[in-house]
Amino acid sequence: MTETFGLLSPALILILAGLLLPLLKGALRNALFLAAPVAALALVWALPLGPGLVIDWLGLHLVPLAPDNMARIFGTAFGIAAVAGALYGVSQSSVTEKAAALVYAGAAQGIAFAGDLVTLFVFWEILAIGSTLVIWSNGNARAGLRYALIHVLGGVLLFAGISAEISGTGSVALHPMRADSIGRWLMLSGILVNAGALPLSAWVADAYPKASWSGAVFLSAFTTKAAVLVLIRLFPGEPALLWIGLAMAVYGLIYALLEDDIRKLLSYSIVGQVGFMVVAVGIGTPLALAAAALHALAHILYKSLLMMAAGSILRATGETRLSALGGLARSMPFTALAMLIGGLSLSAMPLTAGFVSKSAIMASLAEDHARFYWFALTAVSAGSFLYIGLKLPWFALFGAQRATVAVEPTLSMKAAMGLLCVLILALGCLPGFLVQLAPEIAGVSILTPDHILFQLLMLIAASCIFIGAWPLLQPKAGSTLDVDWIWRELPRLVAPLWRRNLDKLRPSLSVARDALGEGWSGFSKRSILRLSLAGNWPTGQIAFWATALLAIYVLIAAL
Incomplete structure (x- = not known):
């Protein structure tokens, strides 16, 4: 397989076309917008099924292109969606949406053919970026921000889980597993965020209708189904x-x-x-x-x-x-x-x-x-x-x-x-x-x-x-x-109450601040000592603090 096609992947065709699209004009731009999905779909079937291409990187065995029967099924589905979506939206005037849609479709193909956790995560993040830009291109900045925050949460959970898995097993291979550890539960939770699982399912109905008449077609095809594929691979x-x-x-x-x-x-x-x-x-x-x-x-x-x-x-x-x-x-x-x-x-x-x-x-x-x-x-x-x-x-x-x-x-x-x-x-x-x-x-x-x-x-x-x-x-x-x-609404209701009662809470806040200051001082001394002695931080602690910091960020952004 690799002797014939090398690193050529349906994902690369679509992503490169998306990046080139803003540089073209008129009929040439529309031709590329239509031709790239067709070429990617053809390549899905041109790639023979078999062992993937292995690349050694920093001691990790990466498999960026691993065609198998499951990849072909989802690659076909994503390819048809990209072809039909491009044909449907070729008259769309927004160049940003067209370019983002191709990158988005390419990321879905990258997930379909990924053969390791690192490649999977890279395309997972590109998928989030492309879909966010599709929403933003219609002028709905607030809906796009809410969508981005939800997928940042999912991405961090997935990253924390992958980090824990690599630390525990030393392998980046995609293989069936059970959610029998904190790291794997984090990984599963990150995937389920993209799948639209409860209690965060509302992001789908919040974000997709905010896209344009053509952008919603692309959004309906890729994110949740890519998550289903990853569930099939891993859980x-x-x-x-x-x-x-x-x-x-x-x-x-x-x-x-x-x-x-x-x-x-x-x-x-x-x-x-x-x-x-x-x-x-x-x-x-x-x-x-x-x-x-x-x-x-x-x-x-x-x-x-x-x-x-x-x-x-x-x-x-x-x-x-x-x-x-x-x-x-x-x-x-x-x-x-x-x-x-x-x-x-x-x-x-x-x-x-x-x-x-x-x-x-x-x-x-x-x-x-x-x-x-x-x-x-x-x-x-x-x-x-x-x-x-x-x-x-x-x-x-x-x-x-x-x-x-x-x-x-x-x-x-x-x-x-x-x-x-x-x-x-x-x-x-x-x-x-x-x-x-x-x-x-x-x-x-x-x-x-x-x-x-x-x-x-x-x-x-x-x-x-x-x-x-x-x-x-x-x-x-x-x-x-x-x-x-x-x-969406609770922060707007809480903020005025918080401002009205801030003066009453100042004494209690001062006591809490002093206590936190003393605790942080002790924590900082221990952290500095650990760093000076070249101590290792347990992966579980890293995952915990990364998730905690993300939660704080999401709350601040929502306010």
């Missing part, structure tokens, strides 16, 4: 992931049902669908891991399509609230069709890609005799049809038209949506393509009459619930209260 079969994933699935369902804004609804749905993948990773069997990977691929396809439809509506009407929309099926029929196909795939309608991948996940739960999780996720899957297959299209696409369509989607936007529609339906009708990607699902019953009938009955039951719960599902203008209130 397959971790028992804690079962409860974490189920909580994400239920949380995403509830908040999506309550939400009025289309893009926030889709963002909450991302958390819920990633929860399915996290549960499958928690099962940890070969079938479950393959199912998680395929569901990530299917999710990228249908969620990118749904974000494109929502972006087309935003661009055309300037509105994404269900309470202010309606009748768009008449004025935007192509966008309406794309939204319906994406929603049906998310709902696991037979003959769509989502039906294939969810069937594989449910089969893995049945194989592992995880009855509780099977019933719970079956209910959540049926519930997802309420908000994405019924509520969203009913209030946005049908009924009286309440918003004016000022701009029609461009030809490139329609081409991108059409491409994803074809892929979703093709993979649903011909699941053999997915079986070739993941042979572990070959024994799963997919397009059998009993399985199709069962799924249709579930969707019919969800439709009956929709009719019965009609008054409760009516979209209501306003914002939903989520845990992000803690860092």
